[in-house]
Amino acid sequence: MQKFGTSPIDDALMERLSTYGELHPMLKRGIFYTHRDVKWILDEYDKGNKFTIYTGRGPSGNTHLGHLMPWLFNKWMQDTFGVNMIFQMTNDEKFLFKDLTLEDTTSMAYQNALDFIALGFDPKKTKIIVNTKNIEKLYPIALSVAKKITFSTAKAVFGFDNSTNIGSIFFTAMQSAPAFLPSVDAGKQVPVVIPCGIDQDPHFRVCRDVAPGLGFPKPSLICCKMMPGLSGGDKMSSSDENATIYTTDTPKQVKKKVGRAFTGGCVSVEEQREKGGNPEVCAVFKYNYFMFEHSDDELNEIARKCRNGEILCGECKQCLTQKINVFLEEHQDKREKAKDVIADMAYDGFEW
Numbered sequence: 001m002q003k004f005g006t007s008p009i010d011d012a013l014m015e016r017l018s019t020y021g022e023l024h025p026m027l028k029r030g031i032f033y034t035h036r037d038v039k040w041i042l043d044e045y046d047k048g049n050k051f052t053i054y055t056g057r058g059p060s061g062n063t064h065l066g067h068l069m070p071w072l073f074n075k076w077m078q079d080t081f082g083v084n085m086i087f088q089m090t091n092d093e094k095f096l097f098k099d100l101t102l103e104d105t106t107s108m109a110y111q112n113a114l115d116f117i118a119l120g121f122d123p124k125k126t127k128i129i130v131n132t133k134n135i136e137k138l139y140p141i142a143l144s145v146a147k148k149i150t151f152s153t154a155k156a157v158f159g160f161d162n163s164t165n166i167g168s169i170f171f172t173a174m175q176s177a178p179a180f181l182p183s184v185d186a187g188k189q190v191p192v193v194i195p196c197g198i199d200q201d202p203h204f205r206v207c208r209d210v211a212p213g214l215g216f217p218k219p220s221l222i223c224c225k226m227m228p229g230l231s232g233g234d235k236m237s238s239s240d241e242n243a244t245i246y247t248t249d250t251p252k253q254v255k256k257k258v259g260r261a262f263t264g265g266c267v268s269v270e271e272q273r274e275k276g277g278n279p280e281v282c283a284v285f286k287y288n289y290f291m292f293e294h295s296d297d298e299l300n301e302i303a304r305k306c307r308n309g310e311i312l313c314g315e316c317k318q319c320l321t322q323k324i325n326v327f328l329e330e331h332q333d334k335r336e337k338a339k340d341v342i343a344d345m346a347y348d349g350f351e352w
């Protein structure tokens with residue numbers, strides 16, 4: 001918050017959000033913890049000026065739990081406010097920034113979209129954009145954005161240098177475009193809120209800076225912490241395959257990965273029975289905290305038992321494995337069914 005200059009989601013804002021529906025656990029637990037101009041979005045909503053939700057994904061590989069986490073919050077936003085939503089697939093971004101072909105990232109866009117749809121977004125109110133497929137609509141907006149951003153700003157925000165390819169330098173304009181698309185489509189100023197990981201704030205800082213000069217409202221942001229990895233790292237990352245659970249993993253794979261997770265346990269059973277474990281550093285506990293244990297009472301009970309040495313890591317891992325596998329079994333089923341509606345959710349009806 002200090003570095004990026006975002007505001008905390010304080011008690012007053014939490015209180016206000018709770019007047020629209022039951023607060024999502026990710027808000028109560030401070031996982032979604034910071035924002036820009038959410039009060040304004042709510043003021044407009046109260047006046048009858050509905051906002052559009054915008055979020056996205058850079059399709060560089062299979063979807064993992066760390067990606068689903070903020071999407072679940074997006075779903076809560078859509079359900080709570082009953083508003084339209086756009087989801088951007090930046091297949092161009094991952095082609096430019098990674099060692100992947102455009103074919104790779106475009107087919108991943110399809111695969112990732114199935115996961116997104118599986119979470120149950122309203123098919124009538126939700127559109128998926130794939131940058132290269134919707135370029136005719138996005139390009140004029142991206143151009144107007146790009147014209148307002150200097151190379152020196154792009155360098156300062158993203159750390160580019162003379163060896164950066166020029167597509168990457170332009171890219172942030174493409175990520176800004178969907179923030180203005182609802183206004184372009186409606187022919188009037190439509191408020192937009194972007195629920196996303198805090199790592200995306202640099203793009204939207206730039207986007208917000210240029211908005212007034214283009215005659216658009218600044219998009220509002222509501223941001224979450226990054227989902228940790230199973231190995232105890234700060235962020236679940238696809239580059240650490242064994243510490244990452246993909247939506248397509250089998251129960252056996254999940255069991256194996258959770259089994260190897262970093263915990264807050266002691267070296268021996270005797271020691272742990274005596275001294276207890278430390279849930280604060282435990283990846284298994286964090287998974288319960290971030291996604292898999294919605295009941296605060298249950299969560300506190302797990303922490304208490306752990307600290308007292310009443311439960312050991314093996315048991316905790318087994319419980320989490322089961323919760324993840326129950327979730328994934330249902331998710332994989334819905335993911336299959338998503339294939340029937342994915343065509344309808346293509347923005348402007350593009351061919352997948």
Ligand code: TRP
Pocket residue numbers: 054055056057058059088089090093175194195196197200
């Ligand atoms: N840049 C994001 C990524 O690498 C993808 C993305 C595009 C996005 N538009 C977004 C993420 C809006 C959050 C909100 O994954």
